[in-house]
Amino acid sequence: MHIRWKKIIITALDIVLAIYLIMAITAWNKPDESKMLCSKVNINISDSNNAGFLTAGEIKHILEKAHLYPLKKNMSDINPRDIEEALKIGPFVKTAECYKTKDGHINISITQRMPIIRIKSKHGADFYLDDNGGILPNSNYTSDLIIATGNIDNNFARLYVAPLAKAISASPLWLNQIEQINVLPDRGIELVPRVGDHIIFMGYLPQNKGPWTRKHEINLFVMKKLSRLEKFYRYGLSQAGWNKYSYIDIEFDNQIICKRRDEKAEKAEQEELTKEAKAEQAENNQRTEEEEREKARKEVERQEHATDGPTE
Template identity: 40%
Template structure:
């Protein structure tokens, strides 16, 4: 009886191993790419970052066709995903690209645009966008409601001081809707100082230097909440936040 039981278990083990081997072989055969398969289409997705529309599907297709990289009609085995990704990332409006081959003969491309946080208009120079990483985006016909910074601005100041401020505004619904424009000038000590132009109210907000802007805007928000409802939004022409722990208002 023991011999028969051992033989039975041995036969079952052999059958199980054979079945497992067949399953592995079948799956490998099914997923093995056909070297002659032709790309039948492109699934192109422009990822929405909520604030940019620099590129569209037609633009991406045009970029690939201009460099003879458009996948449709080519053998899938000959399509180099890395080459396509690098070609698209050379476009100044594109931050990241992900490409992969699908199993149905289609090629997938996901394009991630740069996220503009501010439009810079330096005095006497061409305007440009800056993105959330501090990268310069060339001027374009792109229309947006992001804040505009004007005045005495060089690119170093834009990246170091204005980009963090722009990111702060975008991450705060109240300030993102309230601040419309930033004016940058130099004071008597030749230090850059900032004025804010709000959408609501006929006043200018004088920030002074950008250092400590979060605390300054926190004081201003408290002032808005406690005072503006009583005196009205148009009572003052200037609100000064330059000095710590105080707000100086100039009446009309």
């Protein structure tokens, strides 16, 4: 078999030359970082327009505290991996990515852990849970989240309250309507609505050791209960009145048990509402009379000025 050595040598030289050219072009295009300063730091935080803990100012503070804020530093001295690791230590950071650009910029992209509920247990614990059940420490966060109170320990909060809150938050209707979850000593679940002077008893959350199955069953449980509650709101309370009942029990599938409010308290509240309505009407009437008098006074003044006008 005849080997064409000349062709092999030419091919090998072509490959070496191509590699050399690629490396040369790369080296020529690569800026000299030792002579370039970082001129700008771009910080992008996902979900910054929604409820979240982090701001660009807080990211800057974290890096300054770790002496890693890159602005006006030599690009050669900036290590993107160090910046990422420093940010990932923060309890509210989910992921962090950092890279350099040829024009001397440092780009930092952050995804944050999103709080979905605040836990304030009867034992004094006060913290947040993210959408994966992770515990976030208390902070000056002031967003209007659902609050969970009562007999809650950390495990029950992570394994049961978090998927319960996530299932409620999936519906804009119930996210806006439910303001509090209360866990009873026997782990029964009560809901406190924003509209209506009543408490809703859901029953008991499904118990399951498997994390995926547990979340799935709790989600189905919540959807089923709240679907029935929505129908009762639409066709029951809308007719009977939002303040007619003090306690609404939706634990059982085939019935809804309602406890009427104390008749004396209901009558007293109605009288108070009537009194307030009358007072408001009297105030409106008085305001209208004063406005009419003021209008008449201005009309008289206008006519007097017209009478006292210049004459020939």
